[in-house]
Amino acid sequence: MGGASSRHQQDATSNCSENATNSSNSSLFSSEELTKLKADYDTGGVEKVKTVVQQKVSELSYTYLNVAVTGQSGAGKSSFINAMRGLQFDDEGAAEVDCKEPTLELTGYKHPNLPNVCFWDLPGIGTVKFPANKYLKEMNFKRYDFFIVISAGRFTENDTKLAGEIKRLGKNFYFVRSKIDSDLYSKRKRGRQFNEEEELKKIRNDCVSKLQEAGIPSPKVFLISNFDLNLYDFSLLNKALEDGLPNIKKSAYIVALPNLNSGIVEKKRKELRKQVWMLATLSGGIGAVPVPGVSLGCDIGIVIGGIVHFRQCLGLNDSSLQSLAKRAGKPVEDLKAVVTTPLVGGEITPDVINRLAWGAAAVTISAIELALDTIPVIGSIFGAGSSFLMTYKLLSGALDDLTESAQKVVAAAFGTENDPNQTSVR
CATH class of the missing domain: 3.40.50.300 (P-loop containing nucleotide triphosphate hydrolases)
Structure with a gap:
């Protein structure tokens, strides 16, 4: 058991070093903003970092x-x-x-x-x-x-x-x-x-x-x-x-962008992934609500709001599915039939989130694994028992589940041959 854990830590450390160089999240922050983020944590801790992240989340919300x-x-x-x-x-x-x-x-x-x-x-x-x-x-x-x-x-x-x-x-x-x-x-x-x-x-x-x-x-x-x-x-x-x-x-x-092919869906996933750690940072211990079946609490409002936003961006709300079905000339029931996550088709509640069955797996993640997900600058500063961790894991899992269903919906609508790298004639 100890040997396996040691090997995992060595692999994680190696991957962490590589991802620190290739962080996909940094594109939402300028190099100056990332430097400020690190300095704010060094001088004021998590609470000061929250202020900077909240400003960026607000900027995302109010950018036209x-x-x-x-x-x-x-x-x-x-x-x-x-x-x-x-x-x-x-x-x-x-x-x-x-x-x-x-x-x-x-x-x-x-x-x-x-x-x-x-x-x-x-x-x-x-x-x-x-x-x-x-x-x-x-x-x-x-x-x-x-x-x-x-x-x-x-x-x-x-x-x-x-x-x-x-x-x-x-x-x-x-x-x-x-x-x-x-x-x-x-x-x-x-x-x-x-x-x-x-x-x-x-x-x-x-x-x-x-x-x-x-x-x-x-x-x-x-x-x-x-x-x-x-x-x-x-x-x-x-x-x-x-x-x-x-x-x-x-x-x-x-x-x-409209969901025309799997390449666009994957682009969306990468963009939305950049928002996960920021939303998790805003999830504080005060007022954290335990998710049914999980000992750790999280800001359930942030989790539900994030999932609803991801669902809309990935074209999995009812109106988007209807429009896509019309464009593809397919019954909307055919598209809905391939959706595999309970996060589509109804209200998001704590019970729905619990049905994803992440449960205990969410609390075993290490700080090194957090760094593996390319959280810029402050990847490993949060403890494994924090509300940040629970929120981060729930949003990450939800985004992956929604992306998988969005890919299946696009394939059902247009077929798997829609490769954007092969359809352009130049």
């Missing part, structure tokens, strides 16, 4: 992500906005599609589960109501984190003017060529033989060259289908958008 989507009428803006929010055109709160009149009003569409994330449908520049010289002021450009300029054909002179103004303001912008599936379908209907990859390359190069001629030196053009975001350049667009955002906003963007 505003995405501007613009382009000419008929380009597919509304369909894109709906797709990015995981909605179909006839879902409640969906942007109206196939509207014959051009967009004349600035309209915001909040994410159905994460109201701090909003997609804005901007009227096209250069219309009678919004001439180019008044457009920036009327649209309040400084509000948006980045801009997506959508076209169903060639980008117009007004599109390039808009890009120039966005660049002048120091904002990122991305050109999206929509309705690629319709273009390829039309070619097939005409009975012409063609190489799809070559055709996509031709469309992309034509867009790039026209934009360069209009004065955009290095335009980024992404080809997409609003009806199947797994195809063409969506994964490349998604990566570009992520890379162009600062840490907190990047996290908000990732967890707001």
Whole structure:
């Protein structure tokens, strides 16, 4: 028994050293914030660390992500906005599609589960109501984190003017060529033989060259289908958008993505994992409530709130499952049938949490094992009998269970062949 324990400790120490270098949690904190976190613990203990962590949790809760989507009428803006929010055109709160009149009003569409994330449908520049010289002021450009300029054909002179103004303001912008599936379908209907990859390359190069001629030196053009975001350049667009955002906003963007494939679900798990230790840090001994069947107490409100948030971000609430079933053309019962955790489909209570049967296993974890989960800077400062430990283990287990079910739901909806690394054509 002692030999096994010694080997475990040696392996844990080795892995801990490696994870200290590759901490995935640190992306929510700047290096200066991590240094302050360590200094606060050294001078004020856990209570002072709680203050810093609470500020970061509050920052996560009150960070807004505003995405501007613009382009000419008929380009597919509304369909894109709906797709990015995981909605179909006839879902409640969906942007109206196939509207014959051009967009004349600035309209915001909040994410159905994460109201701090909003997609804005901007009227096209250069219309009678919004001439180019008044457009920036009327649209309040400084509000948006980045801009997506959508076209169903060639980008117009007004599109390039808009890009120039966005660049002048120091904002990122991305050109999206929509309705690629319709273009390829039309070619097939005409009975012409063609190489799809070559055709996509031709469309992309034509867009790039026209934009360069209009004065955009290095335009980024992404080809997409609003009806199947797994195809063409969506994964490349998604990566570009992520890379162009600062840490907190990047996290908000990732967890707001629709569950299109297993890769997106795994990205969400990694982002949400960064929040687990912070929520556990806020769980103090005062007022800790024992979970039925477990001797240690925890802040049950933090645990339940965290699980509800994870469930929404992973698309496992009822409305998200309904929307995903409609998108996939499957009965929602088929998706719900593969869910294996009691954390989906009802109210989260202490009894539900106890049914996960972590029980005594939760109290045997060592401080070294805590460090293995890449808790930055303060990974092993909490005692194994703390409320922190119980909360941490419950939230970690819940996140793993929910992620497993989300992966199964995506596979049931789209099949296991949806590999985002293989569906992009470049």
